[in-house]
């Protein structure tokens with residue numbers, strides 16, 4: 001079975017700066033991964049490589065079995081749902097939630113084609129799966145930050161992506177909104193036919209058990225990768241953060257605090 005992502009020795013330089021250095025990363029189908037790194041560690045740069053927006057200075061990139069250089073990137077991107085806060089700013093605020101979700105089918109902002117009854121049904125199912133069916137007729141701009149994130153995830157799933165990237169989905173959410181969103185993501189990962197998910201974050205406690213593997217990125221390098229349960233310990237995380245920290249487990253999630 002083809003890999004979802006295979007990066008071999010990927011390096012990305014900008015002038016004097018090496019923003020990614022010799023990254024090897026392999027994601028197999030149905031493995032959900034967390035990508036953890038501090039601000040400026042290179043997470044967004046790495047995702048830009050995976051989506052074909054940046055071209056590696058060195059190394060090979062294969063995504064969904066397609067090796068970059070031999071593939072139509074626009075077509076490939078339709079199989080990747082990248083949910084990030086920069087997307088939020090681009091969406092039309094006055095659109096109703098249902099249309100924001102359905103527009104994901106056309107990978108466009110705003111609707112340029114008439115949705116079919118099946119599209120409406122699918123949007124309804126996805127919104128129910130994310131615990132927000134009540135937002136159906138709401139104007140997007142009146143939704144809370146957490147609700148907007150749920151709609152954007154539903155929107156990304158409208159196109160049946162094979163890879164879903166959740167790029168810091170809990171940023172800007174209060175504790176309770178965050179937990180509600182994480183509960184929805186948890187439900188989602190249990191559904192059949194879910195695409196492979198990459199969950200990008202700065203915070204270990206957002207890494208749900210479904211994200212059984214983690215890549216730790218530091219200064220553009222893959223510091224460590226492997227089973228989340230093995231990576232998340234006080235010694236490794238202290239080394240990673242270059243500061244003495246303690247990792248505490250609570251209900252299958254890991255909380256890091258200063259020693």
Ligand SMILES: Nc1ncnc2c1ncn2[C@@H]1O[C@H](COP(=O)(O)OP(=O)(O)OP(=O)(O)O)[C@@H](O)[C@H]1O
Nearest residue numbers: 014017019037038039040041042043044045046202
């Ligand atoms: N096009 C570019 N040219 C030069 N430097 C860049 C470019 N894009 C990113 N950088 C730099 O590369 C480093 C990594 O940035 P990146 O946005 O990938 O980090 P990040 O892990 O996503 O951070 P955050 O969590 O804050 O979003 C930063 O120091 C950033 O300033």
